[in-house]
Amino acid sequence: MTNPLYDPYAVLQKVYGGGAFLKQALADTPMEELNRARTVKICYGVLENDLYLDFCIRSFAPKNPKLPVRILLKISLYLLLFLQKQKYMVTDNAVTLAKKLGKGGAAGFLNAFLRNFDAGKLNFPQDKAERLSVQYSVPLFAVKRILAQYGEEAESILTHAPARTFVRFASAQAAQKYAEGAEKTPFENLFSYARFRRDEGYDKGEYTFQSVGSVAICSVVEPCENLLDACAAPGGKSVLLSQKCKHVTAFELHEHRAQLICAYAERMGAEIKVVCRDSSVHEEKYDAAFDAVLVDAPCSGYGVIGENPDVKFFRKEESLAQLTKTQRAILAACAPYVRAGGALYYSSCSLFEEENDGTVGAFLAEHPQFAAQELSCPLAHERTKFGLQFLPHVSLGAGFYVCKLKKVSP
Numbered sequence: 001m002t003n004p005l006y007d008p009y010a011v012l013q014k015v016y017g018g019g020a021f022l023k024q025a026l027a028d029t030p031m032e033e034l035n036r037a038r039t040v041k042i043c044y045g046v047l048e049n050d051l052y053l054d055f056c057i058r059s060f061a062p063k064n065p066k067l068p069v070r071i072l073l074k075i076s077l078y079l080l081l082f083l084q085k086q087k088y089m090v091t092d093n094a095v096t097l098a099k100k101l102g103k104g105g106a107a108g109f110l111n112a113f114l115r116n117f118d119a120g121k122l123n124f125p126q127d128k129a130e131r132l133s134v135q136y137s138v139p140l141f142a143v144k145r146i147l148a149q150y151g152e153e154a155e156s157i158l159t160h161a162p163a164r165t166f167v168r169f170a171s172a173q174a175a176q177k178y179a180e181g182a183e184k185t186p187f188e189n190l191f192s193y194a195r196f197r198r199d200e201g202y203d204k205g206e207y208t209f210q211s212v213g214s215v216a217i218c219s220v221v222e223p224c225e226n227l228l229d230a231c232a233a234p235g236g237k238s239v240l241l242s243q244k245c246k247h248v249t250a251f252e253l254h255e256h257r258a259q260l261i262c263a264y265a266e267r268m269g270a271e272i273k274v275v276c277r278d279s280s281v282h283e284e285k286y287d288a289a290f291d292a293v294l295v296d297a298p299c300s301g302y303g304v305i306g307e308n309p310d311v312k313f314f315r316k317e318e319s320l321a322q323l324t325k326t327q328r329a330i331l332a333a334c335a336p337y338v339r340a341g342g343a344l345y346y347s348s349c350s351l352f353e354e355e356n357d358g359t360v361g362a363f364l365a366e367h368p369q370f371a372a373q374e375l376s377c378p379l380a381h382e383r384t385k386f387g388l389q390f391l392p393h394v395s396l397g398a399g400f401y402v403c404k405l406k407k408v409s410p
Contacts, residue, residue, distance in 0.1 A: 005097045007031040008042040008075050015047065015310060016071055024308045031133060046078045048160060051137035053077050059108075060117050069106045072098060076114055103231045103266035120366050132158055142302055146354055151199035153391070154180040159350065161306055161397035166212050168240070170268065183260060186378035187215045192396065205268045210236045211307065213390065213398035217296065217347045217381045220388075220402055221245075224291035224342075226289060230279040230334050235272070242270040245292070259315035280329040288339045295334055297327040299348035299355050302331045302401025306392065320354065326361040335367055338407045344370060347402040351391070353384075356401040360386045363405075370405040377402075 006024055006027070006251040020041060030041055036239045046053065053074040057065070064352040065073065067136070071144060074093045081083040091114040095107045135138045136158040147154045157308070167182075169175035175182070178201075182191040190212065195350045201207055214236050220253040223244040234252035238261060238376040242248045250272050258276040265272040279295070315323075331346060338344050346363075348355050364370060364386075372386040380394040387403025 002032050002035075003093050003100070004038070005072065005075050005079075005093050006036070006100075007035070007039040008046070009097065009101075011039065011043045012071050012075070012219050013068070015313070017067055017350070019314075020148075021314075022308070037175070037307070042078060044163075044309060045072050045082055046308070047312075048083070049078060050074070050309070050312065051139070052134055053137075055134045056081075056117070056119070057123065059122055060113060064301050065106070065109070067075075067356055068101060068103055068311060069098065069110065072103075072110060073113065075113060076110075077117070080114075080117070082121060087114065114175045119178055124274055136160065137234060137312070138302075142312075142352075143302075149351070149353055150391075153393070155302065156393040157391055159393065159397070161392055162194070163306070164194065164216075164397060166190060166192050166210060167196055167207050167209045168210040168215060170205060171189045174201070177201065178207070185212055185215075187212070187219060190215050198282050203267065206266075208239070208268060208280075209237065210240070211304070211380065211398060212396045213304065213349060213400040214396070215240065217294075217345075217400065217402050219379075220375050220377055220404065221294060221345055222343065226287070226290045226292075228290045228293045228334070228337055229296070230293055230330060231298065232261055233257035235264035237294065237296060239265055239268045239270045241294070242272055247273070248253050249275060249290070251275050251277055251279045253278050279328060280333050282333040282335075282336065286337045288337070290342065292340060292343045292345065293334050293338050294345045294347070295327075295330050297330055297355075297359075299327065299350040300324055300352060301349050303349040303351045303390075303392065303401075306397055313379045320352070323357055324354055324362075326363055327355065330382045331359070332366070333362045335363075335370065335407075340407055340410045342407050343373070344404065344407065345402065346387075346407040347400060349398075349400045351389075351399045356389065356403075357384050357386050360403055360405070369409040371406055373404040375402065375404050 011025045014020040015022055035140045056077050057073055072094050074089045079090045094110050094229050098107050098110055129143050131144045140160055174261045175189055181193050182301040218237050218240045227245040229238045229250045233252045238248050238250040250261050255276050261274050300315045303313050375388055380392045390398055390400050392399045
């Protein structure tokens with residue numbers, strides 16, 4: 001059996017050192033299959049608690065260690081603080097791996113740091129925003145926005161929800177085979193599990209993995225003849241919407257992601273027309289071609305950092321201006337594709353007003369032929385000026401937004 005720190009180190013080196021997204025790093029890294037679940041748990045856990053682990057290191061190290069040693073420390077601290085592993089075992093494995101990686105010079109530092117570390121001696125910042133940023137490992141700019149927007153709800157929103165796996169079954173009959181451990185959601189054939197192991201039923205199209213937020217967004221889209229999913233990869237919404245819309249067209253910018261949609265649709269037995277193109281660029285041939293258009297726009301992703309903790313590395317404060325610009329460009333380009341009387345749906349997995357009502361308000365100011373419509377959804381939410389805001393602490397761990405804009409005049 002390999003050193004239990006080795007596989008997590010190999011994965012996290014690609015994230016911290018190479019800028020890879022965690023899911024891709026996990027897929028691309030050979031690892032001991034017997035302990036894959038353990039490796040995945042450690043990698044997600046380290047990234048979920050990254051700022052807190054950085055704070056621990058700063059509090060007990062005289063200077064910031066180089067990246068390889070810092071990664072080893074973060075894995076070790078996660079094992080100690082969150083998995084309650086024995087200090088001697090973690091320390092021995094960290095020192096052994098450092099030597100194997102050619103970092104033997106840091107072995108003494110690692111040994112001393114881990115043996116001396118005491119979480120009870122940590123002194124958290126007095127400023128509320130700074131404390132919450134460290135405590136919940138959320139960048140300070142995001143914490144400040146959430147505090148300003150949600151007030152007393154902010155800390156509940158930031159609290160890490162227990163990890164759940166959402167599984168959408170093709171039928172009630174298919175779901176019966178996996179009843180053990182299943183918890184109901186407000187949506188038909190969608191269940192959550194504390195643990196769910198993929199088996200042959202996945203390849204047969206008996207079920208798929210789809211977030212509660214994705215299913216909730218689809219639930220507010222009304223049945224129609226022709227629907228465009230303008231930002232479709234990886235294809236979950238397109239596939240689900242094909243059950244209530246006769247013809248579904250999916251736009252996707254990147255060829256490899258367009259192929260993912262095709263594979264997803266084939267596995268689930270759905271008929272979808274996939275077009276590889278940039279949805280932010282208008283094309284006249286699609287004007288008035290659709291009864292409904294769904295724009296699930298690129299966004300900061302801060303509503304789903306529980307599922308995608310590496311969002312916190314790649315979505316910085318300076319990213320928001322470009323993201324809102326892209327969101328508005330896609331809405332403007334896709335608006336003419338909606339026939340008179342049809343609907344333009346906008347959604348994001350963001351908690352930030354500027355990406356949600358802010359983006360929609362800017363669009364409506366320039367497109368008076370559209371008007372916001374009232375929506376309803378069985379998943380708990382808050383109403384905003386133009387749509388529905390779903391929050392992690394009340395919406396089964398998901399943070400996202402959706403609104404419906406009707407084309408009331410040509």
